[in-house]
Structure formats: C-alpha cells, structure tokens
Amino acid sequence: MWNNITGSIPPEIGYLSKLVQLSLSGNKLSGVLDPSLGNLSSLNRFQIDENNISGPIPSSFQFLSNLVHFHMNNNSLNGSIPPELGRLPMLNHFLFDNNQLSGDIPGELSNISTLLILQLDNNQLSGSIPSSFQDFSRTNLTKLSLRNCGLNGTIPDLSGLSTLVYLDLSNNQLTGPLPSNLSQTVRTIDLSINQLDGEIPAGLYELRQMELLRLQNNSLDGVVRAELLSHDSFTNEESVFIMDFRNNNFSDLIPGALLAVPNITLQLQGNPGCNASQNVSAYCNVQNDYNVSTPLPLMPVPAGCSDDTCDRTRNQELNYGLLEFGLCQCAYPINVGYRLKSPSFAIYQPYADALQQYLASRLFINQYQVNVSDFSWIEGPRLYVNLKVFPPNGSVEFNTSEVSRLYSQFATFNISANRTFGPHEILFIFLGFPYNVSIGATPASAGGLKAGAIAGIVIGVAAFTAVTAISILYIAGKRWGFFSAVGSRAGTARRHKRIKVDGVQDFTFKEMMKATNNFDSTLQVGQGGYGRVYRGTLPDGRIVAIKRAEEDSLQGGKEFLTELEILSRLHHRNLVSLIGFCDDEGEQMLIYEFMENGTLRDHLNATSKSPLGFARRIQIALGSAKGILYLHTEANPPLIHRDIKATNILLDQKLAPKVADFGLSKLAPAPELEGAAAGQVEMTLVKGTPGYIDPEYFLSHKLTDRSDVYSFGVVLLELLTGQHPISKGKNLVREAYMAYEAGMILSVVDPSMGPYPAQCLEPFVHLAFQCCMDETDSRPSMAEVVRELERIWSMLPGESSSSIDNSTASMDTKSVPPKASLPYNPYLSFDMDGGNLVSGTIPSIIPR
Structure with a gap:
C-alpha cells in the first residue's frame, strides 16, 4: 500500500489459493479486475481502494467465501453491481463508494447476513432503494450510506433494522414521506437534498441517541413539534444533537424544553415560518452552528510544564x-x-x-x-x-x-x-x-x-x-x-451441523425476537465483550437472560461453540446455569437463568440502594470461590476462567452468588487440589479485563489456575473497599497495600457495609493480598482460598459453621507481601502515591 506501483493486478495472483490478505491501496494501478481473482477462497481482506482501476466487478467474486473486508472505493469501476455478491457468506464491510457504477442496486445484497457496513456513495446508480433492504433486519447492519447515487422512489420500511446507527441517503431524488419507527440505536440521519415531503413523523423526534438529523433542502411542511423531543443525557461537553431543517416549507414551531439545552441546535433558515411565526424566527439566524472540525480543547498544562521542556x-x-x-x-x-x-x-x-x-x-x-x-x-x-x-x-x-x-x-x-x-x-x-x-x-x-x-x-x-x-x-x-473473531460468527452458523446438547434447549431466532420484544432496548440489562444481554420471557413464562453475540465481540463462532459445550457440562450451585441457545439465521445467543439482583459490582457502587453488609460480602466471596474451585478441580474437563471480575459474579433473588461468563475459559492441564503448581497453558494473546489480569500471565503469556486466583484477589479488595480496580489512574491493589503499610487499612474499608468484627477483617485483608502476590507460586490455590473464607465465616458472631461445607481446616496464613513484591501490571494505569484511597475518616468498628 501507498507506493507508486503501476500497471494492472496480475491475474496469476488468482492461483494463490492460501492468500489471506491482498492490500494494494493508494497506488497507481490501472486496468481491470481479472475474474481469476475470484479463486482466492481463503482471502479475508481485499483492498484496492484509491487506485485507477476500471471495468466491471467480476461476478466470480461471489466465490470469495472467506472475505470479510471488501474495499474497492475511489477507483473507476463501472458497470452494474453483480447480484451474485449477495452470496458472500462472511462479509462485514462493503465499501464501493466513489466509482462509476451504474444500474440498480441489487436487492440480493440484503442476503449477506454478516454485513455491518454498506457504502455506495457517489456512483451513477439508478432506480430505487430495493424494498428487500427491509430484510437487513436479519443482519446487524450498522451503517447504510447511499449518498449521491441518483436514486429515486420512496424510502423503504427500515424499521426492522434493529442495529442501525448511521443512515445517509442524501443528495438523491427520493420522494414521499420520511421514514418512521427507526431503531433507537440510530445516531446519524442525513436525508438532505431530496424531494421528500409531508410532516416529520413523531418517531424521529423520539430517537433518544440522535447526534445529527439533517433534513434540509426538501419539501417538508407542517409544524416542527419540538415538544415531542426526547433525548438521553449527554455524556460529555462535546456531545451534541444538531437538527438541520433549513430550506423546507415549515410554517411554525411548537417549542419544547429540550431546545433550551446548550448541546442542542435547531436550524430553520429558509422556511416560510421565519417570516410568519415568532417561534420559528428565533431559530432562523442560528449563530452557534456546530463546526465538525472544531479542534478538541487542550488539557490545561500545570505551571512550569510545557513542550519547551522537551x-x-x-x-x-x-x-x-x-x-x-x-x-x-x-x-x-x-x-x-x-x-x-x-x-x-x-x-x-x-x-x-x-x-x-x-x-x-x-x-x-x-x-x-x-x-x-x-x-x-x-x-x-x-x-x-x-x-x-x-x-x-x-x-x-x-x-x-x-x-x-x-x-x-x-x-x-x-x-x-x-x-x-x-x-x-x-x-x-x-x-x-x-x-x-x-x-x-x-x-x-x-x-x-x-x-x-x-x-x-x-x-x-x-x-x-x-x-x-x-x-x-x-x-x-x-x-x-x-481477524478470526470477526468472521467466525457467520462462518460457524453456516459450517457446523446443527447442535444437539442434552438438557439444553435449542431456540430459533424468531423465538428470541418474541422473547425480547424484537430486542427492545428497554429490556437490555447489560453489555460485555461478547455482546448485549437482554431480559427475556420464554413461552412457558420463565424469565431468562439472553446474551446476543456481536460481530465485533472478542468471541466468534469457535468461542460460541466452546462456551456452549463447556456450559452444558457445568453444574454447580455457584455457577450460572445454561438453559438454552440460539444458532439460527447467522445469530448466536446463549440463554441463562436470570439473576434478579444483577452483578456484584452493581451492589458495590456508591449509588447502590442496597449496600452489602460485611457478613453478606464474606458469604458472596465464599460462594464465588467455591464456583471457581469447581471449575479448577471438578469440572470435566477442568477450566481456567480467565475473566474473574465483579461484573461476572451475579446475585440471585436471595443474593447467592453465581459465577458467569465462561467465554474466555481455557482448558486447564490437570490442576491439583492441594495447591501444587498447576500446569501452564501457553497463550499467544493475553485476554481478560484490565485491572484483573494476572501480571505474570500478562508478561509471560503463561496461564495457570493461579491467574484466576489473582483476579479473585482483586474482587476481594473490591468487596473490602467498594472501589473499582482502576479508578482515576489509581491501581486498587497498590493503593490498598499502601494504606495497609501506612497503618491506615481501615481508611479504605467501604463505610457502606456497616459494622464488622475486627477479628474477621484482618484475615480477610491478608487473604486478598496473598491472592494478589506478584509471583504465581506465592499465591494460594482456590482450595486454600475456600478453606480460609470458611474459617473467616465461622468466626462471624452469630454465624454457624454448619451453614457451610464441613471442610473448614484453616490455611497457614502467610505474611502480607513486602512492597517490593507487589504486582506490576502493565495493563493497569500508572502508580500514584497516597491519593483518595488513603485519606478519609477511619470508620468505627462495632462488634456483632
């Protein structure tokens, strides 16, 4: 890429059957595309953008069965788009803008179930937007951009595109009404410079995440009903919502409270109401037009600090x-x-x-x-x-x-x-x-x-x-x-045989749509690396949690199958149970039992309306540890979780903990119960959540069951302090230890958990620091962690040791690690001394 290569692309490249990437962007290539390039069945990325290539797109490109990225923008390609391209099974990005393509847009493109972006701007197309584009509801289409393509006719029903974020149909000859009932995911709509008419439908006012709504230079009429506007809270000072309604036929404006919000701009210049209505005229000479190229504000530089010192x-x-x-x-x-x-x-x-x-x-x-x-x-x-x-x-x-x-x-x-x-x-x-x-x-x-x-x-x-x-x-x-994760989702859906797992129900995509009311955003209860999580209701009335995979998640088809097979064999009261799955129409979902009380992290936040007491926190720590111990020693095969964190510990109706999300789990090579060093798994790529990742695993890529122990130690510190692992540049492990070293450990204890017995607090702190030791071999095993938590539980006043398992032998509590051996985690924010965690009032200790 970005050289001065001239001539045409040699057809002999088509013989390279194992070629994965062909990136020739930004050269001076000319000539036509040879049909033999369609033989590159292993190709994942095909980029020839910003060259001078002409001629038609060969229909043989339909055989690029592993293609994910298809970038041919900014060339001189001509002729029509082959409808056979709708057979590409794994395509994510279809970028053909700025060419000389002609003819109708083939409706078959909506058959690409994996498509995220369809961008055909600035071509010489004709006809209307295919009505079949409403079938993109079966995909996860994020962006549809058909700007300046010579299109006519009306805008088809796009209400089923539940993941659409960006819609640009500007500078065409489109007629008829504006689209209504678009998904709440939409943030940018540009329908300017068309021949659209009628009033603005109520649904456009109610898109709560909108950032840009451009309707200028059309024939829209009626009243601008600002009183219908609704919008989510703006996340930062730079957040905006711009409504450009200039040069239409609007006669009046019904004001609304949101128009007074400084982040919102309404432009009505060039409408008849500017001369007839006082309400409209206030927005006919808007001076604060937002400049998309406005530089970002610079961070204030401390005194004595400047570039001149470098x-x-x-x-x-x-x-x-x-x-x-x-x-x-x-x-x-x-x-x-x-x-x-x-x-x-x-x-x-x-x-x-x-x-x-x-x-x-x-x-x-x-x-x-x-x-x-x-x-x-x-x-x-x-x-x-x-x-x-x-x-x-x-x-x-x-x-x-x-x-x-x-x-x-x-x-x-x-x-x-x-x-x-x-x-x-x-x-x-x-x-x-x-x-x-x-x-x-x-x-x-x-x-x-x-x-x-x-x-x-x-x-x-x-x-x-x-x-x-x-x-x-x-x-x-x-x-x-x-890029295996990007393409594996659709590939799995098409390649493997239909899965049958004993005791796990197989649901269809339509059943999941019905269970979540078409994946209504109001039913979304969480979002992680795998995808969004929805609260759903099955036909039999059961409430479930539905994890819907996304293409850009860390897991693809292979990981989905791995998690499904693993979860079907895991049965423990402290692990979230798998009820079913969906592997249908290019979608992959996992259906779990629903945990009414959300995540442990929810109850540790300062805003929690139901803070956890000390005894409850010990109980949650003990139950979670037992779930992890089961994974390490009793699961078949044994597993290393790899992503232990407070948001992966869920609480049921009775606040009993259950460990969730095994998407990053790796098979463990026969760990031993009594704490002997488990075998190591060599990892090419470190995975996990910043703040929880074992520093030795990060540096050496050697994963052991003690990596989970480190992450669990961070969770113990969260239970102790209520703080996040990384907060405002501070590393919780180091901050908590600094407080301990200064004799101020009580200053970091979460005051919202109320009274706690001193005889239980000290061993709990020791255990947390032991788990977070820098050296893997210095950490306890999960079996030792469970036994120590059982011992702490038995020491709680009024708590009976009979309420837990009989295994209550205490571990040999090691001393708190010296400062020099504290973990250095390259994933964490940099170290800062003292700070917020070390200061504050020491809470009183009231025996129970």
Whole structure:
C-alpha cells in the first residue's frame, strides 16, 4: 500500500489459493479486475481502494467465501453491481463508494447476513432503494450510506433494522414521506437534498441517541413539534444533537424544553415560518452552528510544564495524557497516521476519548499512552487522526520488543474492528529518534494525505528493519489468527451441523425476537465483550437472560461453540446455569437463568440502594470461590476462567452468588487440589479485563489456575473497599497495600457495609493480598482460598459453621507481601502515591 506501483493486478495472483490478505491501496494501478481473482477462497481482506482501476466487478467474486473486508472505493469501476455478491457468506464491510457504477442496486445484497457496513456513495446508480433492504433486519447492519447515487422512489420500511446507527441517503431524488419507527440505536440521519415531503413523523423526534438529523433542502411542511423531543443525557461537553431543517416549507414551531439545552441546535433558515411565526424566527439566524472540525480543547498544562521542556530537536514531546493526573513528562512517541474509513458517526469530538480508549485496549496499553494530537474530516467522509503512542509513565522510550509489537499490530491490521469506528487504515508509521527505524518522513509531511507515496516508503522500509528475528516469529503467530473473531460468527452458523446438547434447549431466532420484544432496548440489562444481554420471557413464562453475540465481540463462532459445550457440562450451585441457545439465521445467543439482583459490582457502587453488609460480602466471596474451585478441580474437563471480575459474579433473588461468563475459559492441564503448581497453558494473546489480569500471565503469556486466583484477589479488595480496580489512574491493589503499610487499612474499608468484627477483617485483608502476590507460586490455590473464607465465616458472631461445607481446616496464613513484591501490571494505569484511597475518616468498628 501507498507506493507508486503501476500497471494492472496480475491475474496469476488468482492461483494463490492460501492468500489471506491482498492490500494494494493508494497506488497507481490501472486496468481491470481479472475474474481469476475470484479463486482466492481463503482471502479475508481485499483492498484496492484509491487506485485507477476500471471495468466491471467480476461476478466470480461471489466465490470469495472467506472475505470479510471488501474495499474497492475511489477507483473507476463501472458497470452494474453483480447480484451474485449477495452470496458472500462472511462479509462485514462493503465499501464501493466513489466509482462509476451504474444500474440498480441489487436487492440480493440484503442476503449477506454478516454485513455491518454498506457504502455506495457517489456512483451513477439508478432506480430505487430495493424494498428487500427491509430484510437487513436479519443482519446487524450498522451503517447504510447511499449518498449521491441518483436514486429515486420512496424510502423503504427500515424499521426492522434493529442495529442501525448511521443512515445517509442524501443528495438523491427520493420522494414521499420520511421514514418512521427507526431503531433507537440510530445516531446519524442525513436525508438532505431530496424531494421528500409531508410532516416529520413523531418517531424521529423520539430517537433518544440522535447526534445529527439533517433534513434540509426538501419539501417538508407542517409544524416542527419540538415538544415531542426526547433525548438521553449527554455524556460529555462535546456531545451534541444538531437538527438541520433549513430550506423546507415549515410554517411554525411548537417549542419544547429540550431546545433550551446548550448541546442542542435547531436550524430553520429558509422556511416560510421565519417570516410568519415568532417561534420559528428565533431559530432562523442560528449563530452557534456546530463546526465538525472544531479542534478538541487542550488539557490545561500545570505551571512550569510545557513542550519547551522537551527536546523537540530529537522528537521528544509532552505526553498530554498524563496532564490529567498532574504529571509533566516528556517522552519519545511513535507517530502513526491513522484513518477511519467508514466510522458510524459524523461528529468526532464526542468520540475522542472513546477512540483513545478503544485503541489503548486493542494495543494492550494504558489509555494515557494514546493521544490524538489533531484530526480532520476528508472526502468520504473519512476521519484522519494524527496518533501519538507514548511509553508508559516513568519511561522515556519504548524498548525494542515493544516497538516491534506495536508496529506489527498497526502494519498488519491486527487491531480488531469495532462497530463504532469501523475499518481503518495506516497511512504512515514514523519511528524517529531514539528508535531510528524510519527516516525520510515526518508527521508534518506525512500527515497530509497527499503524501501517500512517502508514507508507503516509510512502511516498506520499516517493515524490514524494525522487526528482529524474535519479533518476526511473534508477528507470524499473530498473523495466522488475525481477524478470526470477526468472521467466525457467520462462518460457524453456516459450517457446523446443527447442535444437539442434552438438557439444553435449542431456540430459533424468531423465538428470541418474541422473547425480547424484537430486542427492545428497554429490556437490555447489560453489555460485555461478547455482546448485549437482554431480559427475556420464554413461552412457558420463565424469565431468562439472553446474551446476543456481536460481530465485533472478542468471541466468534469457535468461542460460541466452546462456551456452549463447556456450559452444558457445568453444574454447580455457584455457577450460572445454561438453559438454552440460539444458532439460527447467522445469530448466536446463549440463554441463562436470570439473576434478579444483577452483578456484584452493581451492589458495590456508591449509588447502590442496597449496600452489602460485611457478613453478606464474606458469604458472596465464599460462594464465588467455591464456583471457581469447581471449575479448577471438578469440572470435566477442568477450566481456567480467565475473566474473574465483579461484573461476572451475579446475585440471585436471595443474593447467592453465581459465577458467569465462561467465554474466555481455557482448558486447564490437570490442576491439583492441594495447591501444587498447576500446569501452564501457553497463550499467544493475553485476554481478560484490565485491572484483573494476572501480571505474570500478562508478561509471560503463561496461564495457570493461579491467574484466576489473582483476579479473585482483586474482587476481594473490591468487596473490602467498594472501589473499582482502576479508578482515576489509581491501581486498587497498590493503593490498598499502601494504606495497609501506612497503618491506615481501615481508611479504605467501604463505610457502606456497616459494622464488622475486627477479628474477621484482618484475615480477610491478608487473604486478598496473598491472592494478589506478584509471583504465581506465592499465591494460594482456590482450595486454600475456600478453606480460609470458611474459617473467616465461622468466626462471624452469630454465624454457624454448619451453614457451610464441613471442610473448614484453616490455611497457614502467610505474611502480607513486602512492597517490593507487589504486582506490576502493565495493563493497569500508572502508580500514584497516597491519593483518595488513603485519606478519609477511619470508620468505627462495632462488634456483632
């Protein structure tokens, strides 16, 4: 990509039957696409965008059975879109905008059950939007963009598109009424520059997450009913809701309270009501028109801290991500030209923090290490950001292996896709001093998108010089599995035989639709890495929790099958029970028993209306530990959970705990009950939740059952303090230990849990710190953890030891680890001394 390659794409490439990626973007290629390229049945990514390729799209491309990313935008392709492309079984992104395609849009495209983005803007199409597009209700379509395509006719019924976020049908010749009853997921609607008429339907006023509603330059009439407006709370100061209704035939406005909210802008210039109604005229000269290119506000710089303190002549810069924590640090960043090819939003500012958080999580670094210094919207619209990746706090530069790892993740597209941010591309990677890997390009020169050739040379040179022999092996291992999660969901649905599991019911997609009222957003009770969780009602009246997988989740088809097979064999009173599953119409869902009292985390938050007492917290810890112990020692086969956290411990009607979410579980190599070191599982990619991940597992990629013990230790500290594992840059494990070392452990105890006996608190604290030991072998086994919690339970005044299992032998309580052995987790935010956790009033201890 991004070189000066000329000529045509050789048809002989079609013989490369195992080719996984063909990325030729940003060159000077011409000629036509040979039908033989349709033989690339292993191809996952096919990118030839921004070239001069012409001619038709071969119908043989229907045989690209593993294709996920299909990017052919910004060429000179002509002819009609082959309807056979509707047979592509795994396609996520269909980007053919800015070509010379003609003819009707084939309705068969709605048969692509895995499709997330359909973008055909700026072509020479004709006819109407196919009525079959309402069949996208069977997919998870996020973005439908058909701008400036010469389309006519009316807008079909799109009310069934339950996951639609972005709809752009602007600059066509569409007639008839506006669409109504769109999904509450919609945030951007652009229907401007058409011939639409009639009044605005009530459903458009009631879209609670809207950010941009553009209806200008149509023939709409009637009254703008602002009193019908409803909207969710805005998440940050940059959040907006812009309604552009200019140049229509609106006669009047019924005011509404939401129009006074500063985040909301209404524009009515060019309507007859501007001269006839006082209500309308107030919005006919709006001065605060939102500029989508407005720079983001800079973080305030502490006194004595500025870029001038950095050695700019050697590429050293101030890490603005650390300013939020009052730290002034100069370091050497890696500069990346990063472009979102089809984001599901039209205004970037509200998503600035989310983008940095998303990239940090995908790169396995802290959020403060990722900084977007500037951004710009370019034709597409596509979003370009100048990305700076800084070393962690306390380090001035990355080490060689970390440079190689980060480089490989960017250069090989090994940053998994996201429903909001969509597909991306790298325009350049600049590794200046002290990395001394690439030369000849700077962020200033490469930041302009016209410097594609220079950027390509940078990537080409760096690809061969940045990576050492060891890191090449690492990259190769990563490469074999890259993007597997994205395509596996639909692939599984089509490839495996229908599953039959004893004792587990098989539901259809229609049954799940009925159980959740078409996945009504008001029935959503949670969302995790796997997907959204809904409260559903089965035909027999049972209330269940339905986990609906998403394409951009960490788990795909393989993980779905693994979790299903594992869960069907797990039976313990402290594990969430599997009731059934759905594997139908490209959908994958797991149906569990419904836990009325939500997650443990819900009851530890400061806003909880039902805080847990000390005895209840011990009971929850003990029950959870027994569930994990079952996984380690009694399950067949034994399992390592890998994602123990407070949100994966659910509470039933009686507040009894049950461990949930086994999507990241790995088979455990015969762990032993009495705490001997269990076998190790070598992992290519570390998975889990930041704040809970075992630091030794993170650094060595060696997973053991003691990795779950570490995560459970963090949960114990949450039970003790009520705090999150990571909060405002603070690491709970370190903060709690610092309080202990200072003799102020009582200052971190959660006051909302009320009185507690001192004789029980001390061993509970000791146990939590033991579980969080840095060295794996220094942690107790889950069997030891259970026995110690049983001992603490038996010490509670008024609690009978007969209420628990008879195994009550106490463990040999080790001393609290010295400060030097505290965990250093690269996943966690940087360390800060003292701070909020150490200060405050020491709560009184009232014996029970």
